[in-house]
Structure formats: C-alpha cells, structure tokens
Amino acid sequence: DGGITQSPKYLFRKEGQNVTLSCEQNLNHDAMYWYRQDPGQGLRLIYYSQIVNDFQKGDIAEGYSVSREKKESFPLTVTSAQKNPTAFYLCASSPNPGTVNTEAFFGQGTRLTVV
Amino acid sequence: AQKVTQAQTEISVVEKEDVTLDCVYETRDTTYYLFWYKQPPSGELVFLIRRNSFDEQNEISGRYSWNFQKSTSSFNFTITASQVVDSAVYFCATRGVNAGNMLTFGGGTRLMVKP
Numbered sequence: 001d002g003g004i005t006q007s008p009k010y011l012f013r014k015e016g017q018n019v020t021l022s023c024e025q026n027l028n029h030d031a032m033y034w035y036r037q038d039p040g041q042g043l044r045l046i047y048y049s050q051i052v053n054d055f056q057k058g059d060i061a062e063g064y065s066v067s068r069e070k071k072e073s074f075p076l077t078v079t080s081a082q083k084n085p086t087a088f089y090l091c092a093s094s095p096n097p098g099t100v101n102t103e104a105f106f107g108q109g110t111r112l113t114v115v
Numbered sequence: 116a117q118k119v120t121q122a123q124t125e126i127s128v129v130e131k132e133d134v135t136l137d138c139v140y141e142t143r144d145t146t147y148y149l150f151w152y153k154q155p156p157s158g159e160l161v162f163l164i165r166r167n168s169f170d171e172q173n174e175i176s177g178r179y180s181w182n183f184q185k186s187t188s189s190f191n192f193t194i195t196a197s198q199v200v201d202s203a204v205y206f207c208a209t210r211g212v213n214a215g216n217m218l219t220f221g222g223g224t225r226l227m228v229k230p
Binding site for chain 1: 148150152157158159160161162165206210212217218219220221222223225
C-alpha cells in the first residue's frame with residue numbers, strides 16, 4: 001500500500017527536550033513538507049524539501065530542524081528553542097511542480113504535547 | 116506570494132441542505148493549481164480535487180461540485196444534500212508550477228451538519 005506514515009501518533013515532551021517526528025513515504029514523491037496546525041487554525045508551513053539533501057524554511061521554521069538524507073524520509077526535530085511546541089504536526093509529500101498530478105498527500109499526523 | 120482566503124470560519128447546516136464553501140485566492144503565477152482537502156475529526160487531510168488554472172470547467176463528483184471562476188479568483192465548493200458524515204474542516208489550497216512553490220492553505224471552514 002502506497003502512502004505516508006507518520007510516527008508516533010501521540011508524543012509527549014518534557015520542557016527542554018528535543019524530540020523527532022518521523023515521516024516516511026513510499027509514493028516516490030520528490031517533495032515533502034511539514035506543517036503545524038494549532039487548534040481551530042489552518043496549516044502553517046514549517047519546512048519543505050523538493051529534493052534529497054536540500055530543504056528550505058517555511059513560514060515558521062524557528063525552533064525546528066529537518067534532514068532529507070533519503071527520498072523516502074523527512075524527519076522533523078522540535079528543539080528546545082521552540083517555545084510553544086504543543087500542536088498537531090502534519091507531514092505531506094507530492095510530485096514536484098510541472099507534473100500533472102501535483103496534489104499533496106498527507107500522513108495521519110502527530111499530536112505533540114509538552115508536559 | 117500566494118494567499119488563500121476562506122472567509123467562512125464555521126458553517127452549520129441541517130442535514131439535506133445544500134452548502135457552499137467559499138475560497139478566494141491570490142497568486143502571481145500565470146499557471147497554478149487549486150485544491151480542496153477535507154479534514155475529518157481524525158486529523159488526516161483527505162485530498163478531494165485538483166483544478167488547473169487553464170481549465171475552468173466546473174466539476175461534479177456525486178454530491179460534490181466545484182465552481183472555478185478565474186475572473187473573480189474563486190474556487191467554491193458545494194455539497195448538495197449534506198449528510199452528517201460531511202462534518203469536517205475543509206481547506207482550500209493553491210500551488211504554482213514554478214520551482215520553489217509550495218502548497219499554500221486557507222484558514223479552513225468548519226462545516227457542521229446536524230441531523
């Protein structure tokens with residue numbers, strides 16, 4: 001089954017800790033994205049990557065880091081510098097622009113809570 | 116820069132009513148894509164439709180229909196004979212075809228369909 005897998009579904013973090021959210025896709029998509037969603041809000045872009053070993057900051061990158069060492073994987077680390085990390089995190093992937101079917105497909109999300 | 120505005124933050128209807136969700140977009144790209152996604156309570160975003168900027172034909176899929184009007188930069192979504200299962204948050208999004216363009220979402224419209 002092709003798709004995007006995010007893990008874990010729920011994550012609890014102590015203040016001052018770094019945590020890493022996993023995102024894996026087997027859709028052979030070039031582009032991958034991380035979005036943050038706060039309660040009752042829309043999606044805000046954290047980071048995106050259009051190709052392996054390359055990524056760009058989105059609108060709210062401060063306090064987050066990513067890597068793209070493999071096409072299938074785009075992990076997001078929430079660092080201690082992120083002062084308000086409690087949110088719902090969504091990972092997505094898509095073909096790059098220029099292809100016909102350019103829609104993004106999303107994982108099931110990770111709900112991160114600071115305790 | 117791209118921007119998507121969904122002016123309706125919440126809509127409440129009674130089952131079997133028709134409902135239209137509005138979406139207005141801004142983009143400098145001459146070629147772009149428009150999307151609608153559904154976010155049920157589980158949290159995952161489900162892709163509903165993609166529309167290319169050069170194709171202004173309206174589309175119908177079962178109880179769903181979309182009206183794309185380039186002249187008013189709108190891409191509205193109508194659900195006919197709404198059902199309780201349609202209750203969700205609906206997001207409109209846009210993306211240009213040039214390299215570096217990412218998916219830009221509107222703030223979402225929460226639709227509540229009451230029995």
